[in-house]
Amino acid sequence: MFLTAANLVHYLTARGFVSPCDVVDGQFSVIEAGQHNRNFKVLSGARGGIFVKQIQAIDRLAQSSLLKEAQVYRLAQKFPEWAASMPVLLDYDQTRHSLIFELISDSQNLREYYYQQNTFPNSLAGLLAEALSCYHRLSFDVNALDATIPDLQKKIPWIFTYYKKSYFPPKSLSVGAVQFAELLRSKPALTEHLDRLFETWRFETLIHADLKWDNCLIYHDAGQPKLKVIDWELVEFGDRRWDVASVFQAYLSHSIMRHYRDQSQKREQLLQHTVDSMPMMFASIDTFWRAYCDGMQLAVQDRPLHLLQCLEFSAVRMLCTAFESLHGAAEVSQHAQALVELSQQILDAPAQAAVNLFGFAEEN
Template identity: 25%
Template sequence: MILTRHNTAVFLVNHGLLDTRSLIEHTLAIRSHSQRNRGFSVTWPNGQGYYVKQHRPDAGPWERRSSVAHEAQVLGRLSERDELHDCVPTLRYYDAHRQALVVDWLSDTQAVHEVAIRAEGPDLLVASQLGQALARLHQGLAAIPCDELAGQVPWVIRLDRLYPFAGEDQSWGQARLVALVHAQEECMTALDALASTWPRTQLIHGDMKWQNCLLRGEQCIFIDWELADCGDPLWDLAGLMQSWLKRWIDDQHQGASADYAVAQAARGFIAYQQVLAQVWHHYRVVRQASAERLMALCGARLLQTLYEDLADEPELGAAHILLLQLARNLLVAPQHAAQQWLEVA
C-alpha cells in the first residue's frame, strides 16, 4: 500500500490505531507533510492525532534497509529508556512490509525555527534551553548500545570522495564548491583530521537543526531520527549552531558585493555570537566537551549547508562566498573561533 491522504486513515484503522466510530463521529484532518519521505498528519479537532511516515524510494524497488526502517529501529531503542520519554517521539507502530511508522502528532509544541529569532534578534532563552536539552539527550543516548550501526563519517567531512564535476546529481554550483575546497590544502587537512578522529562509541541524532527541534514549555523534543548513527555528539551541537549561523548569513543583503556583505555581516554578528556562547555554556553545564573540536565541526557543517543551498545554482553568489569563507576559518582556526565566539580562555 502506497500511503496517500485518501488511504492513511484506512491504514490506521487496519492496524488498530483508529476505530471506525472515530471516523463517523469526528472530523479528521489529514494533511501531507512529505519531504524526503511521505509524511501525513491525522488529527482530531482537539489537535491530538498521529504522524505517519512512509519510505519513498528515489527510483526502482524499495531498499531493504530504508531510512524509515532505520528510524523505527532507533525509536524502538529510545522508547526503552525512561529518561528519554519526554524528549523523543513515541513510536506507536511500525509496518515493516510497507515501511511505514506511526508516532504521536505533537500538537502542543512550538517549532524552534519559528521562535529562535524574535523581532529584536536571536532569543537567548531558546538558545539556553536547546543547549541544556541537547546535553541531557546525549547523556541518555550514551547508555544505548550502538555497536551494530555503521558509525559512518558524515559525507561532507569526506569531501575528498566527491569529484568537482557537474551532472545529474551535482549542480555546477556544487561542483564549483567542491573544486574550491579541494584547492584549499588547509581545509582538506582539517577535514581529514576530523575524519581520522571520528568516534564510534555513542548514538547521536545525526541531523540536528532547528527544523528537527520542538519546544513544549521547558521541554525540547527532538524529531526525525532517520540519520541516527554512532558518532560524535558535537556533530549534533554543530548542527544546531549552524542554524543560527545560516540565519545570520541569510539576513545579509542579497545581491550585494562580497565586500559589502562582509561589512554588513560583521555589524550583525554580535547578537549571534552571544547566542552561540549561550548554547555552548548551557551545554557545558551538563556535559564536558571540546570547544575547539566543536568549532571545526561547525565549519564542516556549514560546508554541508552551503552544498545543499547550491543544489540548483549555476555558480556561487556573494552570500555563498561569505559562507564558504566562514566555514574555512572555522576549519582552519578552530581555537581562535572558540576564544572569540564561545569566550573560551
C-alpha cells in the first residue's frame, strides 16, 4: 500500500511514468522529501523528473484532503492563469492515495530562499501577489463547486475560537499547545478581537487556506524568476483576506521563526530583533500589497480599509504559527509568546502597526 524508495520504481513503471531504460541509464535516482506526507523526488535523466506525494496514514481526513487537492488541480485547468501558478498534476491514484506532479527542477521554497539570502526582492513579492490575485478574482457558483469538489469546506478557521474549544484529539497535543489555549484565555482584550473578527468572515471564493512561504516554490525559466503555489489540500471556500493575511504574517514572523527551536532567546529579544529587521522587508511588503490590489482591480479609495482588515487577519493567522511552533513542546515557548504579543499589538492598533511594523505610509 505505502510507497517506499524500494517499491516506487515498480509503481511508477506500472503507471507509465518510468521505463526500465530510465533506471539502467545511470541517471535515475529517488530522493525522499517527506514532511507531513510521503514525498519523493524522482529524477530520470533526459526525461526530467516527477514528484510523488502520498498520505502518511490511512484515515478519512487524509484521504479526503488528497482527493480535494486533486479536484482543485483539475478545476484550475479551466483557468489558464491560475493553472500557470501551480505545478502540473500528472496523475491521481485513488487506490494508493497518491498524486504525481511534474517536478519543478532547481526550485526552493520562499522560506529557504529568504533565510539563505536574507534579501527580499520586489520581483518575488510581485510574483506572489500575481499568483494570489489570479485565483482570488475568480467567481464560482457555490453549487457547482460542491459538485466539483464535494469535500470543500466552508468554515471559519479554528484559531478564532481555539480559546473556547479545542478541535484536536486530546492526546495529539503537546503540553505547550494545551497551555497555548490557556495563554489566549488569559488575554481578554485579545479574545474580544477574535470574537469581533469571527463575525466579519466572508464566504466569497476559493482560498488556499494554508498559504505560507513553505508552500511557494521559486525557480528560473529562461533566466526569469517564476513562482508556483503548492499544497492545495486545505483549500476552502472562504475569505480572500485570509490568504493575504498569511503573507503579511509570514514577513512579520520571519525573524522569530528563523530559530524557533533556540530556547536561549527571550521574548523581549525576539520582539526587538523583529522591529530591527522589518525595515529590510518594507519595500517587498509594499510591492506585494500594491501588486495584489492592482491584480484585484481594487479601487484606490478602498485600499486603506482593506489593508487594515488584512493586517488584523494577519494577527490571527500569526496565532496559528505560534500554535504550530509548539508541536512537541513541553511549554509555551518564548517564540510563541512573542508572536502572541505581536498579534495583540496589531489588533489593538492596526493603523499604527501598518506604519511601524509593516512600513506602510500613513495615507495607506
